[in-house]
Amino acid sequence: MTDILSELQARNLVALSTDEDALRRALTEETVRFYVGFDPTAPSLHMGNLVQILTAKRLQQAGHKPFALVGGATGLIGDPRMSGERTLNPREVVDGWVDSIRGQIERFLDFDGPVAAQMVNNLDWTGGLTALDFLRDIGKHFSINRMLAKETVATRLDSEHGISFTEFSYQILQGNDFLELNRRHGITLQTGGSDQWGNLTSGADLLRRVEQKTVHALATPLITKADGTKFGKTESGTVWLDPALTSPYAFSQFWLNADDRDVVKYLHVFSFRSLEEIEDIRVRFEAAPHTRIAQKALAEEITAMVHGEEQAKQAFAAADALFRGGELRGIDGSTLSAATAELPRGEVTAAQLEEGVSVADALAFAGIVKSKSDGRRAVREGGAYVNNAKVDGEDAVVTQADVLDAGDSGVIVLRRGKKTLGALTIVTS
Template structure:
């Protein structure tokens, strides 16, 4: 497998320094990508770089995942309009542990010569004094060179300006490259296209300080066809951590991808070969309503991030809400999974003691909760056959519900029509 050609046909390649492809064709190359440790989980925005590393390793090269314990204490100005809050060492260590456990799902850390390796730049910066830094690094890169970078220009032209901390970030990242080049034979740094300036500073430092040669490669920044930011929803980031973003919500994120984006994402975020992808695209073009690409994409990524069992549960959750799976499915879920399933759905609380005595269905849906705006509306809907509790149509306005009706001793699911759900929680 040719690494660069793989990125090209998948539409991932953005910039590549002359000589990089020749280097990669000569034999195994060590290369790295840096990951931002500002949270204890990566999000789907990081997946493009993870996929780059997967392709790199599959092509026979050795990937280094650099988690920026030191650079996370500074903050990268690239693509940012204002300075980020600095993180404490304790928070950073917690974040590093979470990120490492996630990367181990994707990369092989025990496969011989090209085993993946994780490094933390805090290890070589923690005892590096400021005076040592400006002597060993600062003298090799001119201010004119640093000022010419787009990430610096944009911030200096903006209203907030740029702190000295952020201005020196490219030197810190550049030294990372030099350190890995010198100590781990890393000849290539990869990253998103917004990192080109920082990466090239590293190659320049290797040339000037190490009197050596290093190379750079960047991938396309992922954007949605409608211009909105990839990886964001109204609820915020889509995380790889199941506790931050449930597998059901994660699956739905990919399933709800537009047709245009699905054709892009299927190439970037899966390991399907070209023949498989082109066959899926042909199916999609012939019957767009079947959403073949979205289903294949969502299945593949959900299984690789969360596992087969989580994917199956996500499918059942979808069928519960939009298909024919019965109410008993709720008893298979824990409280967090139930709440995740009904995220964005109106929910109401009632007391166990009141419910134990029995509550008339009209009072339950229009007085104790606001499933219906009035008792009159509730009666009309029930008598018309348009209301259900626990996926069973309500037969009469005289029906009474009590704690025996609760699912898992805690939940009632009300429906107004087929698609309007309401979660009632008895506490």
């Protein structure tokens, strides 16, 4: 066994633990069975969940057996939020999300070998639990005083909307998960985010009261951004792990755009490079931050880890083609669509392209020049490009031959000078 706790601490992945010395002994002297839970309150996991998945992966690589719980029961309720009561989703919707999230988690863990991962669902032991059993066998071990002290609960009680008994009971259900998993699988450690600390310790306390057992809880810190904005959010919304919700291209751009003040911290948390390798990247990056070597290393590794090598290759090829004048025609259609989605754009019809649209007009349609005369000037001065090919002659036109495959539609990429990009989408009428 390796001293994985020290490794996690060196990567700033330990915020809280129930008994650090006892946990260290357990992790270095035996194979620990541990679990981490995910509630299906959305169709996909997001960037914050990735911290927990990768922490589980690190523990497994250190010789410990992971159980990944997707909460088919707790997902029907949802952990209380500061902002107010959740909308309860239909059972069939939650069931579908359980399957989707299981599939996402399974890509990261090893399901073979002596510490093979195992998926579990708390609906298996909660679904048949009667109200009387819940109150007599579980609820009686929870102190209302302690439950009220939980930050989210206290905040909600002080708000005008209060908190429902349903959401108030969430921590009892999660505590019961630890008890059941200990009984069924011998699990002695639960991991999660520091915002879940009250839920983590409720399970450990329940085991102490019911089974007279001492078990462990380990919480990772919440990831923050130096600029004060929420980690895992962009102007267009949450960064999801599902490529249908956040494309591999947009996912890679999130990491490439990481703030210089944050990127080395992110490498420690999300990268599986050794601490020595990360230190080498840090030294080279701080000596030449303009190279963005740290962001590139981070983006390449995590995009490949989440979306696969081929999708990562396509995403970076698209970025290279768009911003450094590379070849656009070899880019996968869906990737090109995602890469051009945020560009200023206009529309032209297939019929217009049959006749030919002047490059000057095309530049104006895409919104990268103010007028057709500005477009003609850009062409005359040698600063106009169609699909990264320089335009020669003021009479140049774009035609159907210039249309690139962009998934569900065609697109023509336009550029003025080195950095001003735009696109034309091809419509039927």
